[in-house]
Amino acid sequence: MSITDRLDAATARVLARAMGGEAPAQLAKALHYAVTPGGARIRPTIMLSVAMACGDDRPALSDAGAVALELIHCASLVHDDLPCFDDADTRRGKATVHKAFSEPLAVLTGDSLIVLAFDILAEAAGNDAKRALQMIRVLSRRTGMPDGICAGQGWESEAEVNLSAYHRAKTGALFIAATQMGALAAGQDCEPWEELGARIGEAFQVADDLRDALYDAEALGKPAGQDEAHGRPNAVSTYGVQGAIRHLKDILGGAIASIPSCPGEAMLADMVRRYAERMTPVAPALNRAKAAR
Amino acid sequence: MSITDRLDAATARVLARAMGGEAPAQLAKALHYAVTPGGARIRPTIMLSVAMACGDDRPALSDAGAVALELIHCASLVHDDLPCFDDADTRRGKATVHKAFSEPLAVLTGDSLIVLAFDILAEAAGNDAKRALQMIRVLSRRTGMPDGICAGQGWESEAEVNLSAYHRAKTGALFIAATQMGALAAGQDCEPWEELGARIGEAFQVADDLRDALYDAEALGKPAGQDEAHGRPNAVSTYGVQGAIRHLKDILGGAIASIPSCPGEAMLADMVRRYAERMTPVAPALNRAKAAR
Known part of the structure; x- marks a missing residue:
């Protein structure tokens, strides 16, 4: 099964459970809306790729980790789009959750997705309680305070910003969670995998900055020039x-050089090279940038 | 050590870690502000009381469960107070988090507290991975969708409300989590403890309704008459x-009758009786209500 098919199937199972029983219908719909159709699903793809490179001997745990990561990422997008943060009307080419539903439902959607992420990791533990608990700890550390994406977003409320802490937490954190949780799901030590995640995260931050500066809203599927607008x-x-x-x-x-020795080392290097191609801005955007100077 | 002292010490340890390292200062302050000084801390007190009634053989795990419950409760208060929900200016006799800090910081405070709750449970697992994972599952189920307090709040966005599902999720959920997590922390089956939690939750809902209808804002430490105002x-x-x-x-x-047989059964019955006394409105409020008819 391809990584995309694995993610689709695992995501559908998780959402069905969260939307089942006597769930309030609008919030249930909003959860589904916030998560599907997915974006590029880069973090869970990296997570599964690392798990596979390390043997992937507990695929159900790997799947749970990948979906948990994506749920946390989606939760952060829903909350970041709120009027009190980016006040964004569109995301992934459709209306943001607070625009399509309401602000209360957007707050609750983010909250519910965060909770669901930890729920599915605990559920998937099976006979591998220790692996699941380590994955929960990595995910919580890279989501909350003081090192996770909440901390990253929190830096934007500070008068003086610690730039390296800001970027590490805001963008790097979930990429580090991706590589480390992939290794943990396959029973490996997570420590040697931090650098790969940190470097991929740094690359995505720079690529995102380039896209924000060079592309228009239509190409981005979300408002452009946001960094400049928000200083x-x-x-x-x-x-x-x-x-x-x-x-x-x-x-x-540097990311490729940092890949720890493992059976799937070459496959992971290829993955990083493919992301590198996709991340580098295409010629038309660069030409526009030159013309504008 | 008294329950209050245990909760104070455990809460202080957890907050110190979340606010440490290179945390953004305002968000760190907001976390502390949202959790201390605590309110009545009824849910963690019930949790620790049940754990003690069942032997409390893993006090560090019991403490983590109690603090995790309180963090989830505080997170829900911070988000419920936001302008898009109750738009409350005061809580526990002081300014709400979005008033004292800002709306972005209030959203992030709630998010960070939710994450921290799961983090400390996973951290406290030690050699009791199975107990910790069961506690995480109970807490996530009673916090998120479709059965938890997020679902309860979500019902308020529905045109037609399933009243029993609404009350069970909105108020009952965290009381059920309290009794069940207390039993789990002490190595007991959690199933027989659901009814006690559900009934205590139901009692608190009715008591809260009475207080909302009979007391003024000064006595409540938050706006009064909110149910009537919001229909x-x-x-x-x-x-x-x-x-x-x-x-x-x-x-x-019914709550007292439902207490499962355990070494601390009589102590728990006393606890419920004490809460019953505290929950019943005092004479002046009843006299005011009579005079107003």
Whole structure:
């Protein structure tokens, strides 16, 4: 089964349970709306890829970890889109949850998705309680305070921002969770996998900065120029477009070099190279950027 | 050590960790503000009382469960107070989190507290992985969708409300979590403890309805008359004041009768009786209600 098929099947099972029983209908619909159809599902794909590279001897636990990661990511998008944060009307080419449903339902959707992520990890433990508990700890650390994406978002309320802590928490955290949870699901030590996750996260941050600066809202499926509009730190304002692209390539080279020795090492290096191709802005956007100078 | 001292010490340890490292300062302060000084801490007190009644052979796990419950409860208060829900300015006699800090920080505070609750349960597992995982599952079920307090709040967005599902999820859920997690922390089966939690929850709902209808904002430490203002179902509008008080006494009698056989059975019955005394509205409020008719 392909990674996409595994993720689709596992996500559908998890959502069916959360929406079942005597659930309030609107909130149930909002959960489904926030998670499907998925975006690029990069974090769960990386998680499953690392699990497979390490042997993937507990596929149900790997699937649970991958879906848990995606649920946390979706929860963060729903809350980040709220009027009090980005006040975004569109996400992934459709109305944001608070626009399609309501603000109360968007808050509750995020809350419910966070809870569901931990629920499915505990449920999938089976005879591997220790692995599941380690995965829960990695996920909670990289989601909450003081090191997770909540902390990352929290930095945006500070007058003085610790830039490295901000980026590590805001974007890096869930990529570190992805590589570490993949290793843990397959019974491996998670420590050697932190660097790969951190470097992929850093690369995505730079790539996202480039996309935000170079692409329009239609191509992004969400509002463009948000970093500039909100005065947020951005690799393009720091290094310029060409400098940011060079920086991106350096980071990805470092990511490949950091892959721990494992049966699927070459496969993982290919995965990073494929992401690198996808992340580098395409010629039309670069030409527009040149023309605008 | 008294239950209050145990809760104070365990809460302080958990908050210190969440606020440590390179945490953004405002969000760290908001976490502390949302949790301390605590309210009546009824849910964690019930949890620890049940654990002690069952032997409390893993006190660190019991403490983690009690604090996790309180963090989830505090998170729900912070989010329920937001402008898109109750739009409350005060809570426990001080400014609500979004008023004292900001709306973004209130959303993030709730999110971070939810995550922290699961983190500390996983951390406290030690050699009792199975107990910890069962506690995580009970807590997640009673917090999220379709049976938890998120579902309960979600019912308020429905045109037609399933009243029994609404009350069971909105108020009952965390009391069921309290009795069941207490039993689990001490290595007992949690199934026989559901009824006690459900009945205590039902009693608190009726008592809360009475307080909302009879007391003023100063006595409540939060806005009064909220049910009537928001058109929410309320035991006083259904049964009248005296009828609601009789109903409350019946429920508490049933709660005492439902206590499973255990070493601390008599102690738990006393606890319920003490809560019953505290929950029944005092004479001045009843006299005011009579005068107003």
